[in-house]
Each structure stands twice: as C-alpha cells, then as structure tokens.
Amino acid sequence: QSLLTQPPSVSGAPGQTVTISCTGSSSSIGAGYDVHWYQQLPGTAPKLLIYSNTYSHTNRPSGVPDRFSASKSGTSASLAITGLQAEDEAVYYCHSYDSALSGSEVFGGGTKLTVL
Amino acid sequence: QITLRESGPTLVKRTQTLTLTCSISGFSLSSGGVAVGWFRQPPGKALEWLALIYWDDEKRYSPSLKTRLTITKDTARNQVVLTLTNMDPVDTATYYCAHRNSGYGHWGQGTLVTVSS
Numbered sequence: 001q002s003l004l005t006q007p008p009s010v011s012g013a014p015g016q017t018v019t020i021s022c023t024g025s026s027s028s029i030g031a032g033y034d035v036h037w038y039q040q041l042p043g044t045a046p047k048l049l050i051y052s053n054t055y056s057h058t059n060r061p062s063g064v065p066d067r068f069s070a071s072k073s074g075t076s077a078s079l080a081i082t083g084l085q086a087e088d089e090a091v092y093y094c095h096s097y098d099s100a101l102s103g104s105e106v107f108g109g110g111t112k113l114t115v116l
Numbered sequence: 117q118i119t120l121r122e123s124g125p126t127l128v129k130r131t132q133t134l135t136l137t138c139s140i141s142g143f144s145l146s147s148g149g150v151a152v153g154w155f156r157q158p159p160g161k162a163l164e165w166l167a168l169i170y171w172d173d174e175k176r177y178s179p180s181l182k183t184r185l186t187i188t189k190d191t192a193r194n195q196v197v198l199t200l201t202n203m204d205p206v207d208t209a210t211y212y213c214a215h216r217n218s219g220y221g222h223w224g225q226g227t228l229v230t231v232s233s
Contacts, residue, residue: 036220038163038219038220040163045214045223046214046220047223048219051221052218052219061221093163095165095219102179103176104165105176107165110162
C-alpha cells in the first residue's frame with residue numbers, strides 16, 4: 001500500500017494537457033517536504049522528470065522538455081504534461097519523504113498515462 | 117558521468133538470503149550529500165523503495181521490510197550492498213539501485229531476481 005496516492009490511470013489525446021495528482025499527508029507533502037516525479041517507460045528504469053530542492057523550487061534535469069511541470073499545494077502535488085505526445089505514454093511516479101515513518105522515503109503507486 | 121550497476125544472483129530459493137551489489141562510478145560514496153538507494157519492482161507492479169545509505173553511513177529502511185533488510189557501503193570498492201533475508205516468492209522482482217541527490221537522478225539498469233519455492 002503506497003503512502004502517496006496517485007490515480008491508477010489517466011489518458012489524453014495528442015496535443016492535450018493532462019495532470020496527475022499525488023496525495024500525501026500532513027507528515028509528508030503537507031509538512032513541506034520535496035516532491036519529485038519520475039517517468040518509467042516499459043522495460044526501462046525510472047527516469048527523474050522533475051525534482052524540487054531548497055525552498056521547493058521545481059527543476060527539470062537536462063533534456064526534459066518544458067512541457068512537463070509540477071506544483072504542490074497543501075498535502076497534494078501535481079504533474080502537468082502539456083502538448084501531449086505519443087512518446088509520453090509511460091508510468092509516472094511521485095516521491096517524497098514522510099517524517100512519521102522514521103525518515104522513510106515514500107512513493108506513489110504509479111499512474112499509467114495512455115495517449116489516445 | 118555517474119553510472120550504477122546492480123549485480124547478484126538471478127535465482128534464489130525460498131528462505132535464502134539475497135545479497136545484491138551496486139557498483140558505482142562517477143561519484144564518491146564519501147562525498148558530502150551523496151546517497152544511494154535500493155528499490156524493487158515486481159513484474160507488472162509498482163516501484164517500491166527499500167533502503168537508503170548516506171555518505172556519513174546514516175541508513176534508512178522501508179518500515180515494512182526493516183527487519184529483513186541491511187544496507188552497507190564499501191567506499192574503497194565503490195559499492196553499496198543490500199541484503200534481504202528470508203526470501204519468498206513474493207520477493208520476485210527487478211531490483212534497482214540509484215544515486216540520490218535532489219531526487220534519484222541516476223539509476224542502474226536493474227537486475228531481475230526470481231525466488232523459487
């Protein structure tokens with residue numbers, strides 16, 4: 001059972017915008033901890049898509065297009081993908097930290113994005 | 117260039133102990149702020165975080181597996197080792213190690229471990 005809750009699946013047509021939510025708690029996202037996002041293509045290792053650092057500024061590693069963006073509010077975070085492309089079809093995971101679990105890292109259960 | 121590579125047995129028997137090695141290059145396990153984590157992913161299922169070790173030897177474990185996991189590092193050999201005791205078929209998964217800075221920015225290719233009953 002994941003401690004960050006994501007929808008199992010989302011879908012959108014090419015060119016559209018989709019958002020993926022990630023709901024935590026007052027001891028994880030709500031406590032102000034960083035939230036990071038990963039993309040996993042079939043048969044490959046996860047890839048860091050967006051990371052946050054000091055003062056919760058979000059950043060994209062080199063090579064990640066600016067069609068990907070992230071935000072956070074309260075106990076939840078969101079990943080937005082604009083101008084959807086077929087190559088974006090993948091599973092997306094959110095990642096944070098939970099102080100109620102002895103300093104445990106927590107991940108969402110993953111969201112499968114289907115490009116229609 | 118940061119790289120990580122997992123190695124270990126591809127098949128273990130139920131009740132045995134799994135030992136996996138993550139060989140790293142492009143960074144030092146003794147550099148401030150460095151951490152290496154382990155993950156696993158059963159076939160067709162979600163990613164699961166297992167453990168994390170920092171440059172100063174601080175360790176963190178998944179609460180649900182804490183009693184079965186041990187993570188250590190050998191700075192001189194540039195390796196991070198994960199052991200998981202009392203293996204069961206439900207532990208069949210691809211196991212990954214990854215470099216942590218702000219998020220896990222570099223991953224190994226993963227190694228599939230199958231547990232036979």
